Amino acid sequence: MSKDMIYGNTPCFLGSENLVNSPNKEVDVVFYGVPWEGAVTWGDYTGCELGPKVMRLCSARYSGYLPELDHINITDHLTLGDLGDVSVVPAEPEKTKDEIKNFAKNVWKTNTFPIALGGDHGITYPIIEGLIEAKNKRVGIIHLDAHYDNNKSSEGDPYGRGAPFARLYETEGVRNESIVHFGIHGPRNKPENGKLAKEVGATTFTINDVRYSSDLRELTKKAYNIAATNTDIVYLSICSDVLDHAFNPGGPVDGNGLTAHELLTIIYEICKQGIGGMDFVEVYPHQDNNDFSSHFASTIVLYALAGEIRHQEQMN
């Protein structure tokens, strides 16, 4: 493992190879940061552009070993690399959207498993745009979030954090009937959000579908099967606030969400079925004195990779 810093005093995520210094190094999994917070912010709840940096700093504490998952050691199976961050243009959502799309497109052209660390949820739309341009594939999406994030715009910004799924609904290459909004809950959603999701043919699994499910793993397989129907690739997008705020002090404030164990179970089961790539967004380090949410990003990513390893084993 590389001890290189990706920039300043910030290490590569999970001690991975520094691909900025060694761009020709071949790896199985690439991490990249998208240090972006859109121009429209609620009150002073701000600072998610620091997410990639703080997640990298926190990740230095962790190995790739998960004793609770049959003692899997991720780095025995997969090589990991860090591509650094997308260049963002402050207060320029449209320019930044194109920067993210072009960066993601180049990543999608490689034969790697990409994981983007946000940043606000606006980054998901250009990442999937890049996927469609690079691979020309039909995409299904599993979207783990408290919120639909399908507003027509975020206070006028069509690429804002509240709007990526409205843009994705309009995107040729995304099959709307293969979008699953999973874990949705709470009154920060508005009636038009649920209505629009239904109109476009997307599926909603609310927190109560999770809470009253007799078998969370079966429910998760059901979600995956919807996302995989008539699509070539399934993408996973995770907003930190799908977690209850008790488990996510660095995320937007939403109670009645998933427990950490439930979220990890869902991620592992989804990734065991086989996904193309993922993102983890909406961590606000300024709100989080002990960086709990940024620390948990490492666990989230390792569970996804453990699932990917199991998927690869089933394919061989």
Ligand SMILES: [Mn+2]
């Ligand atoms: Mn959310």
